[in-house]
Amino acid sequence: MIEILVIFLILGVLLGLLLAIASVKLHVKTDPKLFNVINALPGANCGACGYPGCAGCGRAIFEGKAPINSCPVGGKATATAISEILGVESDIDSLPKVARVKCNGAANAKAIYEYTGAKSCLLAKNSFSGMKACDFGCFGLGTCAISCPFDAIKMVNGLPKVNAKKCTACGVCVKACPQFIMELIPQNQQVLVNCNNTDKGKNALSTCSVACIKCKKCEKACNYDAIHVGKIAIIDYDKCTNCGACVEVCPTHAILRYENNKFVSVVYEVEEQAGCSGCSTNCER
Amino acid sequence: MNDLSFYFGLIFSGLVIKNVLLAQFLGLCPFIGVSKKTSSAVGMGLAVTFVLVVASMISYAFYYLVQVPFNIEFLRTISFVIIIASIVQLIEVITKKYMTTLYESLGVYLPLITTNCAVLGIALLNINYGYDFLGTLLYSLGSGLGFLLVIVLFSAIREKLELLDIPKAFQGLPIALVTAAFMSLAFIGFGGIL
Structure with missing residues (x-):
């Protein structure tokens, strides 16, 4: 014993x-500044910066391998906080951004076959380049919604709907979408071209009733030289004043106006809510 | 020749026949918990393999050098728990100092292994089966690699499951457990080989 x-x-x-x-x-020995830098980051570990989590990004910033504004989520506030910790001047002056969808297809876009496979836009893209007649549009399978680390994207009537209150402009959805229709735009931008179809007018219209037909009416209507039609109508966000002249003249309603995070001339419209919205996602009714 | 086939058999039985996860049901917590992504499953599997081998060796040495001479073999469970927990801590400190890259890839998973029953289970089984030192080394190595193999396969299946239309009642953990059950059935099919 x-x-x-x-x-x-x-x-x-x-x-x-x-x-x-x-x-x-x-x-x-670890420099206490390293911990301060990591703590200054949002801590969401979304991976949008390209590093494995906030700790990896913080270490890269601390070692000078990454710029202090590497975190797209934290934006200016985070960059300023880090610049105070490290004593490096912050030279970024970027407006807060938000993700938007460059497609208003859904039921407006014709389908060429019925897709019954796994719910992944990537797999749909591999089956005859998707089920839509339009080669540039949204499949509506929600790969962006699944990829969003902040639960800010919801699929509504076959299109992703971005909740601007939750969106941090991390850019994960932009990388996830195989059709390249997610775009990060300045938060105060209200007028948007909701089409990504670079086909010629007639071809585009034959696949989707709300496609940009390259008629250049918006270009003529704009008093600020802010919208130009090349392969597709593109708004210069620096020049655009959100006057809405182009919205009124667009014959196919490809250009739409958001106000308070809602489409004004609408194909779909949903109340947005702050908070976790778990109840509305899970509610069957 | 007999020796060679015996030792080869030990690796093989650890790898598939007496697989820690699917035949002996040890270490199921990380099997379910860390198998959502293949990358993290690989990290966890490698960390478990590493710790399993080191812990088994030291437990073996402690058992035959201390416990057997003093006739306290019956206390091996509790002493192995202490030894494994300390070793994992020590490994964490050492890798952090000398093997930074290894620490960065495995470091997150090391604290999870402190209480992993697969590590304790294999250390005890080595004693129960009466393997010699080389046998202990090979059986732990085989078991660790078996853990790695199965957790990587399982995580790959779970990544595919994410894409499917699964009935609501089965989404998430239930379908994972059903999958694990089928994998276990498949691995028990190896049962009669050796």
Whole structure:
């Protein structure tokens, strides 16, 4: 009995001492600034910066391998906080951005076959380049919604709907979409071209009733030289004043206006809610 | 020749026949918990393999050098728990200091292994089966690689499951457990080989 107690006492003391000595002898000095930088990051571990989580990004910023505005989620506030910690000047002056969808297809876009495969836009893209007649539009399978680390995208009537209150412009959905129809735009931008179809007018219209037909009416209507039609109508967000002249003249309603995060001239319209919205996602009714 | 086939058999039985996860049902917590992505499953599997081998060796040495001479073999479970927990801590400190790249890839998973029953289970089984030192080394290595193999296969299946239209009642964990059951059935099919 005594033997057992003694042996375990020795074992415990030995292992304890070993760990204590190891933790002192092998102590790795880490700069407290590194912790401050990591703590200044949002901590969402979304991976939008390209590093494995916020700790990886913080380490890269600390070692000077990444610019201090590497975090697209935290934006200017985070960059300023980090610049204070590291004593580096913050030279970014970017407007807060938000993800938007460059497609208003859904039921407006014709389908060429019925897709019954797995719910993944990537797989749909591989089956004859998708089920839509339009080669540039949204499949409505929600790969962006699944990819969103902030639960800001919801599929509504076959189109992704971005909740601007939750969107942090991390850009994960932009990378996830195989059709390249997600775009990060300045948050105060209200007028948007909701089409990505670069086909000629007639071809585009034959696949989708709300396609951009390159008629250039918007270009003529714009007083600020802010919209130009090349392969598709593109708004210069720096020049655009959100006057809405182009919205009124667009014959196919490819250009639409958002107000308070809602489409004004609408094909679909949903109340947005702040908070987790888990109840509305799970509610069947 | 007999020796060679015996030792090869040990690796093989650890790898598939007596697989820790699917035949002995040890270490199921990380099997379900860390198998959502293949990348993290690989990290966890490698960390478990590493710790399993080191922990088994040291437990073996402690058992035959201390416990057998003092006739306290019956206390092996509790002493192995202490030893494994301390070793994992020590490994974490050492890798952090000397093997930074290894620490960055495995470091997250090391604390999870402290209480992993697969590690303790294999250390005890080595003693129960009465393997010699080389046998212990090979059987732990085989078991660790078996863990790695199965958790990577399972995570690949789970990644595919994410894309499917699964009935609501089965989404998430239930379908994962059903999948694990089928995988277990398949692996028990190896049962009669050796």
